[in-house]
Amino acid sequence: MQVIKKIGLFIFLIGLTIFTILPFIGKFKVTPASLDQIIQEKGISSEIFIQKMEENVVGEEFQGMLSLSPQIAQILQTANARHRKDKEYKKVIYTGAHDMAAAVGKASGSGFVVENKGLMWFLTFGLGILGSLLFIIPNIVLLGKKGIKNNGIYHENATNRGWIAWLVFVFLVSFYLVLYFRSEYAVNWTYLVDPISEFLSGNPAGHWFVYGFMYCTVMTVMAVRMYINYRHNMYQMVRTTSVLFFQIVFAFLIPEIMVRLQMPYYDFKNAFPLDYDFFFQWNLKSLLNSGGIGLFILVWGIVLTLVIVPVMVYFFGKRWYCSWVCGCGGLAETLGDPYRQHSSKSLFSWKVERWLVHGVLVFAVAMTLMTLYSFFTDSGTVLGLKTQSVQNTYSLLIGAFFAGVIGTGFYPIFGNRVWCRFGCPLAAYLGFVQRFKSRFRITTNGGQCISCGNCSTYCEQGIDVRAYAQKGENIIRSSCVGCGICSAVCPRGVLKLENGPLKGRINPTEILLGNDVDLMDLVNKK
Amino acid sequence: MEHIVIIGNGISGITAARHIRKLSDKKITIISAESDYFFSRTALMYVYMGHMKFEHTQPYENWFWKKNRLNLVNGYVSKVDTTNKKLILQSAEEIDYDKLIIATGSKPNKFGWPGQDLKGVQGLYSKQDLELLEANAPNSEVCKRAVIVGGGLIGIELAEMLRSRDIPVTFLVRESSFWNGVLPQGESQMINEHILEHHIDLKLDTNLKEIIPDENGWAKAVVTDKGETIQCTVVGLTAGVAPNIDFLKGSGIETGKGVKVNNYLETNITDVFAIGDCAEQHEAIGNRRPVEAVWYTGRMMGEVLAQTICGNRRAYNPGHWFNSAKFLDIEYQTYGWVFGEKSKKDHEQHFHWRHPKEKICVTIAFHKDTQQFLGINTFGIRMRHEILDRWLTEKRSIAYVMEYLKDANFDPEFYAQYEENIVSHYNSQYGTRITPRKKSWKRIFSNI
Numbered sequence: 001m002q003v004i005k006k007i008g009l010f011i012f013l014i015g016l017t018i019f020t021i022l023p024f025i026g027k028f029k030v031t032p033a034s035l036d037q038i039i040q041e042k043g044i045s046s047e048i049f050i051q052k053m054e055e056n057v058v059g060e061e062f063q064g065m066l067s068l069s070p071q072i073a074q075i076l077q078t079a080n081a082r083h084r085k086d087k088e089y090k091k092v093i094y095t096g097a098h099d100m101a102a103a104v105g106k107a108s109g110s111g112f113v114v115e116n117k118g119l120m121w122f123l124t125f126g127l128g129i130l131g132s133l134l135f136i137i138p139n140i141v142l143l144g145k146k147g148i149k150n151n152g153i154y155h156e157n158a159t160n161r162g163w164i165a166w167l168v169f170v171f172l173v174s175f176y177l178v179l180y181f182r183s184e185y186a187v188n189w190t191y192l193v194d195p196i197s198e199f200l201s202g203n204p205a206g207h208w209f210v211y212g213f214m215y216c217t218v219m220t221v222m223a224v225r226m227y228i229n230y231r232h233n234m235y236q237m238v239r240t241t242s243v244l245f246f247q248i249v250f251a252f253l254i255p256e257i258m259v260r261l262q263m264p265y266y267d268f269k270n271a272f273p274l275d276y277d278f279f280f281q282w283n284l285k286s287l288l289n290s291g292g293i294g295l296f297i298l299v300w301g302i303v304l305t306l307v308i309v310p311v312m313v314y315f316f317g318k319r320w321y322c323s324w325v326c327g328c329g330g331l332a333e334t335l336g337d338p339y340r341q342h343s344s345k346s347l348f349s350w351k352v353e354r355w356l357v358h359g360v361l362v363f364a365v366a367m368t369l370m371t372l373y374s375f376f377t378d379s380g381t382v383l384g385l386k387t388q389s390v391q392n393t394y395s396l397l398i399g400a401f402f403a404g405v406i407g408t409g410f411y412p413i414f415g416n417r418v419w420c421r422f423g424c425p426l427a428a429y430l431g432f433v434q435r436f437k438s439r440f441r442i443t444t445n446g447g448q449c450i451s452c453g454n455c456s457t458y459c460e461q462g463i464d465v466r467a468y469a470q471k472g473e474n475i476i477r478s479s480c481v482g483c484g485i486c487s488a489v490c491p492r493g494v495l496k497l498e499n500g501p502l503k504g505r506i507n508p509t510e511i512l513l514g515n516d517v518d519l520m521d522l523v524n525k526k
Numbered sequence: 527m528e529h530i531v532i533i534g535n536g537i538s539g540i541t542a543a544r545h546i547r548k549l550s551d552k553k554i555t556i557i558s559a560e561s562d563y564f565f566s567r568t569a570l571m572y573v574y575m576g577h578m579k580f581e582h583t584q585p586y587e588n589w590f591w592k593k594n595r596l597n598l599v600n601g602y603v604s605k606v607d608t609t610n611k612k613l614i615l616q617s618a619e620e621i622d623y624d625k626l627i628i629a630t631g632s633k634p635n636k637f638g639w640p641g642q643d644l645k646g647v648q649g650l651y652s653k654q655d656l657e658l659l660e661a662n663a664p665n666s667e668v669c670k671r672a673v674i675v676g677g678g679l680i681g682i683e684l685a686e687m688l689r690s691r692d693i694p695v696t697f698l699v700r701e702s703s704f705w706n707g708v709l710p711q712g713e714s715q716m717i718n719e720h721i722l723e724h725h726i727d728l729k730l731d732t733n734l735k736e737i738i739p740d741e742n743g744w745a746k747a748v749v750t751d752k753g754e755t756i757q758c759t760v761v762g763l764t765a766g767v768a769p770n771i772d773f774l775k776g777s778g779i780e781t782g783k784g785v786k787v788n789n790y791l792e793t794n795i796t797d798v799f800a801i802g803d804c805a806e807q808h809e810a811i812g813n814r815r816p817v818e819a820v821w822y823t824g825r826m827m828g829e830v831l832a833q834t835i836c837g838n839r840r841a842y843n844p845g846h847w848f849n850s851a852k853f854l855d856i857e858y859q860t861y862g863w864v865f866g867e868k869s870k871k872d873h874e875q876h877f878h879w880r881h882p883k884e885k886i887c888v889t890i891a892f893h894k895d896t897q898q899f900l901g902i903n904t905f906g907i908r909m910r911h912e913i914l915d916r917w918l919t920e921k922r923s924i925a926y927v928m929e930y931l932k933d934a935n936f937d938p939e940f941y942a943q944y945e946e947n948i949v950s951h952y953n954s955q956y957g958t959r960i961t962p963r964k965k966s967w968k969r970i971f972s973n974i
Contacts (some may be wrong), residue, residue: 145723145857152576171794232855234940346587350869427699445936446911448859450821450849451537452569453582467584487938489577492850493857494906496936500967513911515826516843517919 001138008134015127020171022124022179022192023185027111028062042103046091049079057104065105072104073097084500099311100505101184102207107144114191121192125214129221132205136225146232148489158412159338165412173409180400183207200256200385205407209256211254216248222334231335235497239323243330251327263293269325272305272434273364274426276399279371280391285314309426310433316499317440318430319482328419331408332460333483336416340485343415353422353462353479360398367394383422398423417460431478439499442475444468446513455486455495469494472512476505530835531613531623533603538822539629540564541736541828542835547594554595555621557613559602561653567631568821570656570884573681575690580653582840589797606777608795623837628774628785628793628800629828632767632819635676635827639763641737646745647761650684659687662760664752667669671758673697673748675734676765677704679851682717684762686854692926694725696756698734698748700765708866710889712878713905715774717853721886724854730842767819769804784817789841791831799835801827811844813863820849846918847901848911856885861914862901866893875901877924879948881906888948892924899927908936909946915969928952932965 035058035443039050047065052075062068076097083091113120126284179186186207193213197205198381223244230236250269259265264286276497278301287294312320322329342350367390374380374387380386407419420427434440442465449472454467460477465486468475475486475495487495510523530546531537535558543554569583569964591598600616606626613621634649636642648658663669672688674681679698684693701707703855704721721728733751740746747757769784780794782788784806802824807816814823826844833840850859865874875894880887886906892899897921902914913934917927927934931945949962 005960006541087818089860135533145855147578150572150575150577154573154579155576234942235938238940443936445908446915447822447848448911450568450850451566451585452572453566453578453585454569454572457578457582470585484938491852491857493859496908496938498939500972501645505972511829512825513915514845514848515829516840518843519830519840520845521834 001142004138005142008131010131010198011127012131012395015124015129015131019124019128019189022120022188024064024066025328026109026188026290028065028105028108029110030057030060030104030108032058034104037107038103040099042093042095042193044093044200045264046079046083046093048082048091049075049093052079061320065101065184067106067362068108069098069101072101074158075076076100083106087486096381098182098184100149102187105184105204106190106204107189109187115186117191117194121195124192125217129217130145132221132222136228139225139228142329143228148491149229150454150489153338153341157329158339161342161413164472165339168412169409172411173405176400176405179211180404186210197256201259203252203259212252214340215327216252219244219247219330219334226334226337230488231276232485233488236488237308239484242324243326243333245329246325247327247450249449250325258293264290264297266297267327268297268300268304269328271309271321271426272301273361273368273429274326274328274424276364276367276394276425277391279368279375281371281375283286309430313430313433313440314438315440316483317480317497318427319440319480319484319497320432320433320482322420322427323483328407328424329404329481330418332411334389336411336460339411341417341457341461342413342497343414343417343460345420345456345462345464349462356422357424357428357431360402360423363394363398363427364425367391373435415460415462417481419508421461421480427479428482434480435476435478437502439502439505440482441498441500442468442480443496443498444472444474445494445496447472448492450492452491454489454491458485458489460485462487465495472507472509474505474507527551527553528624529555529622530625530627530851531621532627532629532872533554534558534627534629534802534804535561535564535653536567536629536631536824537564538631538828540826541825542627542629542801542832543596543828544594544833545829546835547596549832552835553597555597555599555623555723557599557603557621558613559600559616562598563591565653567651570650570653571687574656574659574687577852581896588922600736603773605821606779606798608775608778610800611797613726615848624797626798627831627835628771628779628798629802629805629824630773630804631824632803633770634680635766635768636763637743637765637880639675639734639736641739641745642762642763642785644737644745645743646759647763648775649763650680650687651767659760663693665686666694669693671696671756672757672760672762673758674762675748676763677701677764678729678764679705680767681762681764682721682853684764685721686724688760688762689724689726694727696729696758697721698726698732699730699752700733702731704728704730704867707868710864710866710870710876710878710903712880713887713889713903714866716880716885716887716905717856720854720856751890762797768802769806770819771804775902789843790830790834790839791827791842799831801831807842809851811842812847814844814909822849823874837920844916852953853905857908858905859909860901860903861909861911862899862918863893864889864901864903877952879944879951881944882948886944890924890927892927897923897925901926908938910936925958928958928960929963930969932962935965 035053080092153159181277189210190205190207193205193210196210223240226240241413245271254266255265277283287298323333370382370387370390375380402423403419410418449469451466451470453466459465461481463477465475482497484497511520530552532543535556543556545556558611563584565583571576573580576942580712601617603613604616607616611623634651649655671694673696674684675698685697686693718968735749737745738747745761747755748761749755755776761898771781771785779798784804785793785800787793787800787805788808791801793800803819810816827842830840831841846862848861873893874891877890889903891901899917928949945962949960953960
């Protein structure tokens with residue numbers, strides 16, 4: 001069994017290595033036809049750009065994106081500088097250098113990777129999946145009897161912030177940086193999943209399709225790990241199945257199929273304000289121009305946020321969204337599960353959390369109000385602030401850096417819910433409902449707590465669960481996503497996630513159940 | 527300002543300190559030689575097993591103590607001078623007190639076995655014991671085999687710990703079945719099976735005779751009373767604990783097994799109190815033992831004594847007995863009294879149900895004449911403390927308990943529920959026709 005695991009790890013690492021090398025290799029040969037295609041797609045009217053491209057790029061063979069990308073950036077810059085100088089603003093190209101390089105790259109890739117998409121898919125994704133499953137599945141036997149499987153978490157380099165954890169950190173951060181800021185380097189990855197994308201939506205894959213496909217793959221593989229680790233705990237089994245379902249069907253398949261059906265790309269479960277650009281002008285326009293389905297999406301998006309989400313939180317707590325439906329939560333609960341113990345439980349972190357997460361909510365709401373004002377009044381500024389720049393700032397700082405680079409990249413170091421805890425505006429909104437008007441609570445079982453600290457250690461949201469449990473007090477916290485792990489790891493059966501009447505939900509006590517009843521009456525009911 | 531000095535920073539001492547602080551402005555000093563800050567002793571096993579780091583066992587952050595004006599002194603009290611109301615530490619430092627709380631807990635029992643003080647022989651109680659175990663048994667290379675002597679809660683925890691690092695374990699249990707002094711037969715039998723499932727070499731009915739040293743004074747083997755010699759590197763002595771009160775000799779404080787206290791947790795000396803594992807009641811309360819070495823009772827005594835210290839003199843008058851433990855993968859909870867075969871009284875009758883495949887079982891004790899519900903043990907099923915406490919207070923009948931059993935279930939959502947099976951088993955055994963009622967939130971929360 002150990003041998004199978006080692007072979008699995010080896011195969012996984014080969015797949016990962018090939019995947020990692022891909023951005024740096026490959027041949028790009030721009031033909032006149034592919035240049036025309038780009039000119040058409042991007043609506044380029046700059047003759048300087050076209051001329052320079054024809055002179056320096058077309059017909060040449062570039063070895064790897066590292067040589068092609070700077071060329072294109074330079075041509076783009078030269079052309080735009082000239083047009084600006086000559087005040088020919090209509091000819092200025094607003095596509096960024098990296099997007100342009102990605103588009104050119106995608107249209108001009110040639111050679112082994114492009115010609116062997118299926119094989120390359122197998123050598124990257126295929127080996128990755130195969131290797132990790134070989135690594136994970138022997139645990140059915142190796143982990144022994146069903147029960148809590150946390151042995152050695154703090155002895156293992158990978159789960160105790162050792163060098164492996166730091167390597168994973170560097171890899172994830174780099175991956176997200178490429179995804180958000182250097183998409184041209186993802187071109188080779190897009191070829192791997194072209195067949196899948198074409199099958200689903202009819203279009204070749206872009207780098208976001210790579211991300212979506214990878215997201216589903218990673219979640220599925222790591223869900224297998226969850227099923228094995230928590231096979232004694234039905235709540236975890238059902239919940240894992242639920243997040244997996246919503247990710248694959250709602251976040252991945254339905255939007256792609258909608259594109260095939262000439263409908264707008266939309267993830268029906270992605271609620272505003274997590275879906276922060278829902279009310280952006282381009283989206284509203286696109287929805288309004290999409291006929292009935294566009295209107296339906298518009299109404300659905302508003303009803304989802306204003307009615308469905310809070311009502312469901314009232315009945316079930318925010319867990320129904322955060323750890324049963326949400327994609328960010330889904331990744332955190334599968335890929336992130338081995339790192340859940342790293343969330344800080346200090347009071348200081350809690351203070352930072354409250355300022356940050358509510359700050360982001362205020363930011364998101366303010367930005368949206370500005371956006372709507374601009375949309376309805378057709379004015380680009382509100383109180384002297386340019387709506388567009390506020391949106392860009394949010395997209396960059398919150399959408400890309402916080403949710404992506406930090407949110408996932410920092411898993412191995414700060415735990416798996418950094419984004420959900422410190423940044424997600426939707427979580428902040430649901431948190432208010434959960435804290436003040438919800439039937440959900442984690443019930444503390446009378447006086448049974450022994451203060452061992454397993455619950456707090458494994459709380460991904462950094463809640464000091466024990467602080468409540470050892471006082472015999474129910475846990476009512478806006479940040480709780482109801483993952484149920486505190487209840488799972490409790491050795492004494494103290495914690496239960498449940499929905500019950502509002503009355504008595506918050507029950508601070510001085511003296512715990514089991515002691516002198518008269519004393520309890522005296523102290524607790526004063 | 528009155529100076530309250532507490533010896534011992536375990537759950538009893540710290541609970542007392544916290545509650546005194548809530549109720550008053552008294553000066554509070556807590557002395558411990560074991561650790562700088564309070565930690566949960568019950569969690570030490572998880573540190574060895576790699577579930578947690580030591581700092582995770584500390585329920586309060588380090589700033590907590592200063593903020594709440596709880597002075598922490600790291601020192602070992604070597605003498606208590608009750609005449610002059612002062613403590614002398616090993617460092618010769620002296621600390622005056624107005625009121626003294628002794629909360630020094632326990633130490634592992636040693637019954638004079640030959641070789642019991644050899645290197646590699648240890649108990650598992652303190653932080654130092656954990657550190658010692660880490661040194662003695664870091665892995666299965668260094669520790670080829672461990673022998674554990676004593677089949678109680680600490681013994682099985684130690685076995686689980688060592689198995690988590692793949693160290694072969696032999697488990698010597700004096701009784702004919704695991705912990706059957708406390709557990710009824712069916713449950714004890716189930717745990718025996720579970721111990722074997724974890725590849726622990728369980729030797730029932732077996733006592734330690736001696737521990738044999740090697741040339742360097744390390745334990746190298748144990749000899750049992752069956753004449754068997756077992757080669758090993760580490761010997762764990764887990765045959766129960768006894769109050770840790772040696773330092774009180776000559777202080778004038780009356781001691782027996784522990785520090786003798788009355789119902790008010792007062793010793794024979796005015797202004798000196800004892801709580802937790804180290805206290806011994808003059809007369810046992812109800813079915814409880816005079817020395818209760820349990821986390822919960824330590825905490826309860828701390829809660830009560832804080833009232834007395836702060837001017838509201840109250841007797842220690844605990845409510846219904848409850849306890850919990852975990853045997854490897856099996857959680858155990860008990861409410862009320864369910865006795866093992868040896869100490870079971872004549873009127874106490876047991877109803878036992880065990881799952882045909884899973885390691886899940888329930889034993890309910892009731893009075894065979896009055897049918898009154900006396901207590902319940904559950905293995906692999908969590909129960910709601912509040913409900914069982916209420917039923918015990920209301921002196922419900924076994925039939926009532928069966929009928930409303932679903933209200934008491936505390937397992938996580940989506941878990942398989944066994945109440946139907948349990949009740950139908952009960953019906954077939956006693957010829958009754960009870961149908962279990964649906965769980966009702968209204969009943970569960972009816973006291974609010």
